[in-house]
Amino acid sequence: MEKIRQLPKRYVITAIVALLILLIYFVGAFYFKSHFLPRSYAGPVEISQMTPQQATETVEQNLESKTLIFNENENNIGYIEMNQIGMSAEVDELMGQAIQNQNGWSWPIAFFNGDKVVNIQDQIQIDENIVAGLVPSLGIKNEEREPTVDAQLVKNANGEISVAEETYGNQVTSDSLAQAIVQSVGTGAGQLNIEDAYVKPTELTESESLIQRADIIEQMKSTSITLEFDGNSVTIPQGQINAWIYLDEDNNPQVDQEAVEEYILSLNEQYAGLFLPRNFNSTYQGEVQVQPGTYGWFIDRYDEAELIVQDIHNGAQVTREPVIGGSGYGMGDYVGEDYVEVDIAYQMMFIYRDGQLVLDTPIVSGIIGAETVPGAYQVWNMEQDTNLVGYNTITEQDYVQPVSYWIAFDDQAQGIHDASWQSSFGGNAYQTAGSLGCINTPPGMMGQVFELVEYGMPVIIF
Known part of the structure; x- marks a missing residue:
C-alpha cells in the first residue's frame, strides 16, 4: 500500500493566509455596505466607518457646536456660535444616498485613494432673520459703504449706449452673509473674512447675457427704414432710430413706441392729405382753398409705429409703403365725383x-x-x-x-x-x-x- 503524499508546509500556510485575506475582504465588503469607507467626510466632519444614522448625528452635533470668528481688514470684529443662529443640517437623506453610491468592494484601496467628501452646504440651514440682526451687530453700516454695481448697458447724454463694467463694493446683506457663513461652516473654516461676504455682482462684463444684449443693440442700430407713400420717399434718420432705443428696468433694449408715434404724426403734418389744405374747384367761386378737416388720408400712427418698432428690433433693412388710413390716398386734392x-x-x-x-x-x-x-x-x-x-x-x-x-x-x-x-x-x-x-x-x-x-x-x- 502506497503512502499518502503530503503537500509542502509552505503551500499550506500560503493557502491559509489567502483564505484568511479573502475572508477579511468579504467581511469588510459586507461591513462597508452599511458603513462609510475609510477617509470619508461629510463636509469637514469625518464619518469613516459610521452608519448613515451615526454620520447624521455626528454632523449635526459637530456643526451646531462650532464657533465662527469674523475678521475684516485683518481685524477681529466679532464671533458667533452656530447654535445662536439656528443652524441645522438636514443630512439624513443625503447620508443614505451617499452610502448607496459608495462601492463597498473597494474598501481596501479607500485607505490610499484620498479623502472622499460629501458636500453638505446645500443641506445647511440658518435663521436668516437672526443673520439680518447680525449684520449691524458686527458694526457693518452699509450706508457708509460702497454698493456693488452689476455690469450693465448705459445710455449717455448723447444717446449712445455702451457697456459699463461691474464695480465691486463692500456692502454686506443678510443674504450675502448667510451664504458666506454656510460656505465657511460647510468647509470647516473656523474664521470668516467679511470680504468673502461682500455683495457680489450678478452680471459681469463678460457674461453671455450682457454680450447678447449689446449685440442686439448693434443690430437695432443698423436698421434702415424707408417709407414710400403718395409720391414721397422718407428715410428715417439713423440718429432718430438710435434716439428711440432705450433700456428698460431689466436693462433690456426696447424701442420707445410713443416717440415713434410722435414721429409719424410729424410726417402726417408734413405730407398727409388729412392735415393739409387743398385746392377745390367750387360751383360759384371757382378754385378755392379748403382747410383740413376729417377727410383725407394719413399714415396710421399706431399700426405703423408697431411695424417700425418690430423692424428696429429685427435690425431690418426695408423700403415699403406705410400703413395708410383715411380717404383719398393717391388722389391729391381731388375728392372724387361724389x-x-x-x-x-x-x-x-x-x-x-x-x-x-x-x-x-x-x-x-x-x-x-x-x-x-x-x-x-x-x-x-x-x-x-x-x-x-x-x-x-x-x-x-x-x-x-x-x-x-x-x-x-x-x-x-x-x-x-x-x-x-x-x-x-x-x-x-x-x-x-x-x-x-x-x-x-x-x-x-x-x-x-x-x-x-x-x-x-x-x-x-x-
Missing part, C-alpha cells in the same frame, strides 16, 4: 354724383359767434327721426331738438339736418337766425339730401 359742397359765402349747398350736380339748395350756416367751421370733412353717421341734444353757447341753455334727418360729418357735432323752425334760408339769414354750426336745410329738401348722401362721402365746406 361729394357735398357747402359755400358759406353764398349760403348754398350742392350735391354732386358721378361728377354731375344733382341737387342745390339754400341753407343757413352757423350764427356769428358759433360759425360753421370750414374744412374738408366726410359723412360718418346718418340717422332719421332723432333728437339733437347739446348746449347752446349763445343762450347758455341746454337743448333737445327733434329732427327728421341727421347727417354728421365732423367730430365737433357739426352736421346737416332739416330745420323746420327757420322762416327762410340763404341770403343773410345766418346773421340773425344762424345755427350753432350745423347746416340747416329746408325740410322739403332734406329728404332728397338724405337719399343722395352716403357714408364716407366728402363734405367740402369753405
